[in-house]
Each structure stands twice: as structure tokens, then as C-alpha cells.
Amino acid sequence: MKLKVLGCYGAEMPGYKTSGFLINDDTLLDAGTVVSVLSVEEQLKINNIIITHTHLDHIKDIQFLADNVTGKRNGHINLISAHGVLDILRANILNNIIWPDFTTIPSMNGPILKFLPVRGKEELSIGSLTVKPVRVNHTVEATGYIIKDKDGAIVYTGDTGRTDWIWEVAEQEDNLKAIFIEASFPNSMAELADISGHLTVNGMAEELKKVGDKKIPAYVFHMKPQYLDIIEKEIAQLNSKRIHVLKQGDVIQI
Numbered sequence: 001m002k003l004k005v006l007g008c009y010g011a012e013m014p015g016y017k018t019s020g021f022l023i024n025d026d027t028l029l030d031a032g033t034v035v036s037v038l039s040v041e042e043q044l045k046i047n048n049i050i051i052t053h054t055h056l057d058h059i060k061d062i063q064f065l066a067d068n069v070t071g072k073r074n075g076h077i078n079l080i081s082a083h084g085v086l087d088i089l090r091a092n093i094l095n096n097i098i099w100p101d102f103t104t105i106p107s108m109n110g111p112i113l114k115f116l117p118v119r120g121k122e123e124l125s126i127g128s129l130t131v132k133p134v135r136v137n138h139t140v141e142a143t144g145y146i147i148k149d150k151d152g153a154i155v156y157t158g159d160t161g162r163t164d165w166i167w168e169v170a171e172q173e174d175n176l177k178a179i180f181i182e183a184s185f186p187n188s189m190a191e192l193a194d195i196s197g198h199l200t201v202n203g204m205a206e207e208l209k210k211v212g213d214k215k216i217p218a219y220v221f222h223m224k225p226q227y228l229d230i231i232e233k234e235i236a237q238l239n240s241k242r243i244h245v246l247k248q249g250d251v252i253q254i
């Protein structure tokens with residue numbers, strides 16, 4: 001499995017883009033950053049968009065991607081998430097007010113976006129990947145995912161505060177190769193992390209203790225760029241060889 005980091009920060013400002021990861025060139029994991037990084041040719045290869053939750057920093061490029069590729073590709077793009085998330089996108093974004101409803105464009109019978117709902121822990125096969133959704137703890141309905149291909153499995157938390165279920169499900173994977181976990185805030189901002197459903201550096205380290213195999217590499221994302229220096233310093237102080245801070249443009253080969 002190849003995972004390319006398009007954006008990996010918890011806010012957008014010059015040099016820092018919000019969460020978007022490209023798996024095996026054809027599947028997006030969150031869509032906070034897509035169209036400003038990938039060429040139109042690369043955008044045309046995307047067959048699936050997996051979304052964790054409805055916050056704008058994870059969805060905003062769905063709209064622009066749909067617009068860019070309409071009329072240029074054969075077949076639709078699957079928009080994959082929990083029922084509740086897809087309902088919110090339909091009602092509030094793809095509603096012909098904020099943005100055209102690309103689930104009916106260019107035609108009702110041949111739209112560019114098709115909703116593909118997932119249910120808790122039910123595995124879904126898309127192309128070379130198997131996707132298992134697991135609910136996590138955020139301020140809105142949010143789903144993390146365990147994603148597998150022939151090379152192994154990864155767990156991706158999306159935005160989350162303290163949580164247990166995803167680690168219990170991850171434990172059942174016998175070929176877990178990597179963990180992608182958020183750490184939005186430095187330790188001094190634990191209260192804000194708590195009320196906003198995010199993790200501090202120490203919170204992230206505590207979550208990792210819930211995974212039995214302590215050698216599985218962990219890749220950290222969703223850092224608030226305003227506090228990136230201190231977050232990186234605190235992660236270095238953990239003195240853990242398994243923890244890596246993601247950067248835009250990184251390619252992780254599983």
C-alpha cells in the first residue's frame with residue numbers, strides 16, 4: 001500500500017494544508033486537500049473518497065474535485081462515509097445552494113459522485129482495498145477506518161479525542177502495519193483539546209499504549225500549525241522511535 005500525504009495539518013495557512021491522503025493513487029482518505037496538490041490527470045484517477053466526518057477541513061475539496069473531473073472521466077467516484085455524514089453533506093453542501101448537487105450531475109443516471117454508506121465495523125471492498133469503519137469520539141459523528149490491501153492494514157483515526165473501540169478492532173488485525181493518529185494540540189492546551197474532541201501529544205501517546213504491539217510505527221497528523229514547533233518538541237521528548245510526524249509530500253510505503 002502506498003499512502004501519499006497531500007495535507008496533514010489541523011488548519012490552513014501558507015505552507016500548511018488540511019487533512020488529505022491518497023492511497024494507491026485512486027482512493028482519497030479525507031478530502032481537505034486534493035485539488036491544490038494533484039494535477040488534473042492525477043485527480044482523474046480517483047475512484048473513491050473516504051470521509052471521516054463533516055468538518056470542513058476534511059471535506060472541502062470534494063466539491064472542487066467533482067467539478068474538475070465532471071465530463072472528463074468515465075464512471076463515478078464513490079463517496080464513502082457513515083449514513084449520517086452523507087446525509088449532512090447532501091443537506092448542507094451538495095444542496096444546489098452552497099454547491100451544485102454532483103450526485104445528479106452531469107445526469108441523474110450518470111452522476112459524478114455516488115454515495116456509498118458504511119456501517120459500523122462492516123467491511124467494504126473497493127478496488128484493491130478493504131475498508132472497515134469504526135466510530136471514534138469527536139464533537140460530531142466521526143468514523144476512523146481500518147484499511148487493508150494485500151500488503152497489510154493501517155488504522156486511521158481521523159479527528160478524535162480519547163477513544164477505545166478503534167484500538168480494540170485494530171487489535172484483531174493480524175497484519176497491522178501502521179497507525180495514523182491525530183495530535184492537534186500541545187500538552188498545555190489539554191482543556192481545549194478535550195472540549196474540541198482532539199488529542200494533545202500526551203493524549204496521543206496514551207492512545208498508542210492501547211495497541212498491543214508497541215513496534216507498529218505511528219504517523220502523527222492534524223497538528224495545529226500555530227503550535228507545530230512545540231508539538232514537535234513534545235513528540236521528540238517522548239523519545240519514541242516508532243512515532244513519526246507527517247509532512248506534506250511524504251509517501252509512506254506499507
Ligand SMILES: [Zn+2]
Nearest residue numbers: 053055138159
Ligand atoms: Zn473535526
Ligand SMILES: [Zn+2]
Nearest residue numbers: 010055057159
Ligand atoms: Zn480536522
